[in-house]
Amino acid sequence: MNPIVQEITIKASAERIFEALTNPGERMKWWWGAKGIFEITHVESDLRPGGQWAMRGTGAGGKSIAVTGVYRTIERPRLLVFTWLPDWQAEATVIVVRWDLEEKDGVTTVRLTHSGFTSEGYRATYRGWPQILSGLQSYVER
Amino acid sequence: MAHHKRSDAVFRAIADPTRREILSLLRAREQTVGEIASNFRMSRPAISKHLRLLRTAGLVATRQFGTAHVCRLNAKPLRAVNDWVRDYETFWSATMQDLKRYVEEHQ
Numbered sequence: 582m583n584p585i586v587q588e589i590t591i592k593a594s595a596e597r598i599f600e601a602l603t604n605p606g607e608r609m610k611w612w613w614g615a616k617g618i619f620e621i622t623h624v625e626s627d628l629r630p631g632g633q634w635a636m637r638g639t640g641a642g643g644k645s646i647a648v649t650g651v652y653r654t655i656e657r658p659r660l661l662v663f664t665w666l667p668d669w670q671a672e673a674t675v676i677v678v679r680w681d682l683e684e685k686d687g688v689t690t691v692r693l694t695h696s697g698f699t700s701e702g703y704r705a706t707y708r709g710w711p712q713i714l715s716g717l718q719s720y721v722e723r
Numbered sequence: 724m725a726h727h728k729r730s731d732a733v734f735r736a737i738a739d740p741t742r743r744e745i746l747s748l749l750r751a752r753e754q755t756v757g758e759i760a761s762n763f764r765m766s767r768p769a770i771s772k773h774l775r776l777l778r779t780a781g782l783v784a785t786r787q788f789g790t791a792h793v794c795r796l797n798a799k800p801l802r803a804v805n806d807w808v809r810d811y812e813t814f815w816s817a818t819m820q821d822l823k824r825y826v827e828e829h830q
Contacts, residue, residue, distance in 0.1 A: 585808065585811055585812055585815060587812070587815050587816055587819060589819040589820070589822075589823055591822070591823045591826055591827060592827050593826045593827060593830060597826055597830065598822070598826055601822060601825060601826050602822070610825060610829075611821050611822055611824070611825030611826075612818065612821065612822075691819065691822070691823075693815055693819060695811060695815060
């Protein structure tokens, strides 16, 4: 099992998409907005390497939710990497989310790569994760 | 994206490279604690500690055979990891659709 990779083509410039991903006011407007299950009420974004970001809101049944993370790599507008830590999930998991934006003729291919989860203490080992799962998946499935 | 406390132990167990290595060794066949320990440079008590954690997570089962403890892999709890990944695939796909809709309508 490899990291989760997903691609979508958007008719907009990479800069425009980068802005929607990182500007707090913009992120609040689209993230989870369409589903109506979650309502985001607060977004913070300190856009620099090592800077924190946070999204807070209300989830199903009025329960408050928060996702926080740290920006790791910022190469505007081509690349954005941040960690993703939802408060409703095991503290043992750290997720790294990478956005690659490739613009061509006014259309941008957005590729999302979700990789690695590990305890905070073992953060450095997350690279080994996909290999172990590929081997063990066959056991799970039989 | 439900995630239960129960599976925390599984995620914690596989977050460590030594424990992943132990699981790989046990994929081939059952092994005694001594056999497992002989693959590592760390002390046997240290390996036993890792095995304890794997047992707590339900990933390793042990039985007594004479004086030895024989360990075998139980991969069933890893299903929680699979479910987790599947949930996230759905989640990211929806998130990207939202992004597309928003950006294309608000140039």
